[in-house]
Amino acid sequence: MGIFYFPCLLFLTMFSSYGFADITTSNPLSIRQTLSSPDGSFELGFFSPNSSQNRQYVGIWFKGVTPRVYVWVANRENPVTSSTANLTISSNGSLILLDDKQKTLWSSGEEVLTSNECRAQLSNSGNLVVIDNVTGTYLWQSFEHPTDTMLPLSSLMYDIPNNTRRVLTSWKSNTDPSPGEFLAELTPEVPPQGLVWKGSSPYWRSGPWVETRFSGIPEMDKTYVNPLKMVQDVVNGTGVLTFCALRNFDVSYIKLTSDGSVDIHRTNGDTTGWIKHFEGPLRSCDLYGTCGPYGLCMRSMSTPTCKCVRGFVPKSEDEWNSGNWTRGCVRRTELSPCQGNSSSTTQSKDTTDGFYRVANMKPPDAYELTSFGDAEQCRQGCLRNCSCSAFAYSNGIGCLVWNQELLDMVQFSEGGEFISIRLARSELAGSKRIKIIVFSTISLCVFIILVLATFCCWRYRLKQNGEARVAMEISEDSWKNNLKSQDVSGLNFFEMHTIQTATNDFSISNKLGQGGFGTVYKGKLKDGKEIAVKRLSSSSGEGTEEFMNELKLISKLQHRNLVRLLGYCIEGEEKILVYEFMVNKSLDTFLFDMKKKLEIDWPKRFNIIQGIARGLLYLHRDSFLRVVHRDLKASNILLDEKLNPKISDFGLARMFQGTQNQDNTNRVFGTLGYMSPEYVWTGTFSEKSDIYSFGVLMLEIISGKEISSFSCGEEDKNLLACAWESWSETGGVDLLDYDIADSESDSVEAVMRCVQIGLMCVQHQAMDRPNIKQVVTMLTSTMDLPKPKQPMFVLDTSDEDSLSLKSNDHKDLFSDDENIPAQEKP
Template sequence: MEDHSIPILPILFFLVLILLPLDCTALDTISANQEIKDGGKTLVSKEKMFQLGFFSRGKSKNRYLGMWYKKISYGTVVWVANRETPITDRSGMLKLSRHGDLVILGSHNRTVWSSNSSVFNNPVVVVQLLDTGNLVVWNKNSVIWQSFDYPGDTILPGMKFGKDLVTGLERFMTSWKSTDDPSIGEYTYILDTNGCPQIFRWQGKVLASRLGPWNGLGFSGFPVENRNTIYITEYVENEKEIYVRYDLISSVVQRVVLTWDGKTLFLQWVERLKDWIVYAETLGDSCDQFSLCGPYGMCSINNHPPCSCMQGFEPRSPEEWEASDWASGCIRKKPLDCGSGDWFLKISGVKVPDTRRTWYNVSMTLRECETTYRRKCSCTGYTSLDIRNGGSGCLLWLDELMDTREYGGDQDIYIRMAASELKGHGDSQSDSKELKRILIVVVLTSSVISLVLVVALACRKVKNRSHKKKQERRYMLDEKNKSMQMEPFDDIPYFSLSEVAEATANFSASNKIGEGGFGPVYKGVLEDGREIAVKRLSESSQQGLDEFKNEVICIAKLQHRNLVKLLGYCIHQNELILIYEYMPNKSLDFFLFDETRSLMLDWPQRFNIIQGMARGILYLHQDSRLQIIHRDLKAANILLDADMNPKISDFGLARKFVGNDTNAKTKKVVGTYGYISPEYAVHGRFSIKSDVFSFGVLVLEIISGKKNREFSHGDHRDNLLGHAWRLYKEGRSIELMSGSLQASYVASEVLRSIHVALLCVQHLAEDRPTMLSVVLMLVSEGALPQPKQPAFFTGESHSEAQCVSMVDEYTLTQLYAR
């Protein structure tokens, strides 16, 4: 009987031959000049979690290069390259150039999308799809480009969400236009770095909601009870980047998605259901609408209506509130009066207000925060920056409190209230007794500490004298292959290198608070508890032994409340170190030229800084035993103590003069462009009038909040001096004032200060007043002489303009506090 059965083994062998090439195309990498075509092979990660290729959604014929899950939920797209430039046919091709540029080509080899990541130092490049969902272009072991830096609507575990402060790269989420259209939609989710960083959700150009700032446990607008043990969240903020990142700590699969209709969902894959479930949602009720209740309003989802005013406040428009329109917010029942001792009211369990107009300090305690800023009328509230372990850091509001809501969490906020308003709050009698008890304790403690410090300092002085006698009378310093000798400084405290290293935790990077032309600056704490700022000469510094000696000799013999105090020095082999008193509020430029921090400087504060600077310079020129020309007065060299009083620093370029010998000439012009007088910049002649000129520039910067060197105006090309001169001639000097001073300025003081400044920046040195005249003019009410045209003003006479382009900026060390 003839056998008509079909042979099984040959058929199976044939099928294997067909299917094997398909499996072999599942590569996770391609090299330079290789390609992936639409309809051809794809990239598949090593463990087959993710796949990369071309796709379409729904009924659309548009083709996109994207990435989706392969092992689970096949087709769930997590990243799209050419969102805004789809290909309308199947001609698409992904290609990696030999220089590392990843490109998508359409018909006729038209470039549709590019990673713009070319490098030319090493052509050995590959692109790889990782099991994390990151598409990476490698150059040996370094990353040239990665898809994790360019999120779409999805954040995967391990992705950074935030800003690279070095490159300016921002990693944020944007929704799809619809479920079938991956082009950029209406919603954006972003980590905003203005003020204290916080997360915003934008709907077009409208701020829709706010997650709040990081408080150590999570974001202020994401309650603790909604957090979990499935993933951990990391928040990083340093000088290079600010970002948040979450990582899974279990075997579950999760992703964060910004949906096309604006929801931000934590989605988790449930294998049993073969579906994604909503594990958490960052926003979900009416109180999440940004500033639903307006300024000083409080939103509570448990109340009806949800909006109410904070204690001590009442609706700005009762009629609108009756109509359930709360956007106008609330106003104070009683106005503030800093002079009568305003206080702060504690409100517990809140999502803190909008932090775009805030200032923050990570090293302050909550008590230091309150003590320091109670007297600042611009401070409207404060809280702990980190709520863990009882709280740490200081977060300070400088504007109306917006978008506050009640939560059952651990975050508290302290709101500035009029002293009269707080009299009826709680048991005033018990509060008064408690306050008295605190004052007694503080006085007694301060007395004991003072006594201990006196004894300790006396012992220290005896020890230092003994120590100095044992010191060699000469120190050898090898600088730039030259042998130099330097005598010890008499009557100036000497610190050993071991003492300085111990005070700064061995010059720890975490103690570094700034860096300038001299070198790095560190914060330290001596054995007796004194906080210090340590300037350490770096090998790359343009300054050297001469500047070091000059600074020590000059500043050590100068004693004035408006000059920074030198506590001592250290010389050890190649080490040159200066030890100063610590200035907790950094330098004037740190506040003056920052849009948010400048709000802390109201007009009384600025006028106090102007007068303090004037008194300090007068002391240098006339009242000190040395008689000093500073030569580098600028905003960065004006330090601010705990009470924001100004102290002049950096005397490395200072020069002594005797009696009437107030003029000198040099071939080496040093200082900072924008503050240098014309006769010094062009001819090298400097005098006390050079410092007067710099002071005048500083006054105009303090009033306007603008840098002279970087000033620009749409109607002319003058610098700040020229602009001030134009306004003065037109009788509009008040327009020079910063808009942030509108609520606190005294017009007569502002106009007088501008007038004095213009006298100081006159072109000819002999026309400028002395600092004694400046001090008297600032505090008197008499008539002032008319100023002449300022230096560097080109608007009227180009022949009188001085060219200072040959002057390079010589940046000195800036003592920064954290």
């Protein structure tokens, strides 16, 4: 069976095993002895998965990598219960396991004719082989008898003429290697697909193979470097799926877990930790037949959501509405009487069946490959076949047809295939006359609505202009008097002469920073206390609203990771806020300075990330009001004398009450690169908008590079693109700022974890991003992290032309960075 390993010829050198003590009849392997591969990658020996010496197994594991991963087990169903046992070779060439009474507990198989001189050795690929010393023939090898794991060069296969197949069988549990209830195989369909069984029922399938990928796994898109290679011989009835290792990674494996998941793990040869590269099934929609026959599972949703495809209705309305979708859907209108193999052109177009095309689909199960040459022939062939319920034409496959009910249908947000589902003509768009009537009616309604909307807008503007003139006359004095008379708890009212004395009459030598809504100065009160004074510009049209907002809001918020407002001052046109002074100024002054960045090594940066997350947790969840900051960035993170972070600048913050979780504004303020896509394009903001900004900030803290000036590679990729590329190739470890890189394993693992969390936070869809409570949990635990989706780089801040274009297209929504109140930093 050695022919099944040749698709990965690059790795054949791994079989070298010279200078290595083998297992022979006279040299058995006993308990407490181990056998290593020549390069030290793998080890063979006795082990007990639950640390009990009463039940021992013979297995192979990765040597020197923790936690230990067992990749093959010999005596799964018959553990060693005695204190002594030996793995040896019988006189006829079989590998056998004997207990203390010389009873055979396990054997590699039937007796074979040999030269009576055999040895067993563990190769560098992790393959345990029995070799005839005289002929050099492989008599047996563990790669042909896998348990729950595939290593590079190993394979799954089927051989119909010889009635053989090679499958994976899960462990019963994490501590019990005996065969569990899950089995993974390569199906003999054309094209083949991967299928996981739970007992006698299908549990999860990969969809048919399309050239270089499985069509039912959207993660295997064009950017995915697939470690699998498929060879199918339809004529001879054989098929082989070989695992050829992950590119750029030293160690990797595929495992069928005890809960039915097919996972790919990898490491760069580090001795600690494994990184999950792939997991399937990943979501509830991936489970086989979640929505029943003709039921469509929407995988883009976080929870399984089923709907009947067009032309179908639930088989049981009561069960469907209660969330029990297993019985699926049935046709609302039966198909036209079957015409057999007659040409469809002889029938009326109003009576023949048609097709409804659905995009981004995982092809349903029970498909058949036909010989139809192109898409139109595929369509006509299905239409002439009385039992054909759907067809799909793919350049990578050809023409697939379904002659049974459609089962296990999933729709992705992107990727997948087009499926054309057969429907009665009445279920489609209808006759040309109906189309004209519908179109005319819609056009008339739209025209009427536009006329009414224009009239209402005109009336509203007249009213607003009148009210605005009156408001302008009274607003300048009334807001000051009202604010001054308010009891703003915990805040002091400072006289103007006190502020002038503290700042040396706003001396330029005391200036700390400047933004669109004013300037920030350092000051010192008579008692020696240092303060930061934000002096709002009198020419700023938006300053009053932001001043009122920040004053009322921050006075009610108290947390160690939020900057503290001490008081305010109002006199004439002056609007002033007084803060506690942060001796180390803002995070950006450290992070983006070539010398000062060396003062914040990775442990300090990780502490800053956690502190910002705790501050956001208070704003989003723990304060009596739910607050969205809306301008989270490095210049708005202040650092105290111990470099602990404090979130500042609440001029753009908004409050939510009750169950409200999002709002909308017709003016978008913030800083390009930090703003979430939904906020930029629609003005919609929520907690998830802050999460996006936090994700960008995390990646800046890790890399030490500012998103507005970051670029890497010949294509000048921006920070998000480079972070994704780094995570995909190395787990994110090479994104860490080179000037403070640390080789300690704990730091490396934390960096990789933070990069993955950052990428989860900047996912395009707000629903895909975690909330801040989940982020804090992920930062402080060792739980497995979900795989993020690739960010959509709609704001490429490294491209000035792109920025200019997008700013001009939305010039009524954006303010220049110079006019955004988030720029002030004490």
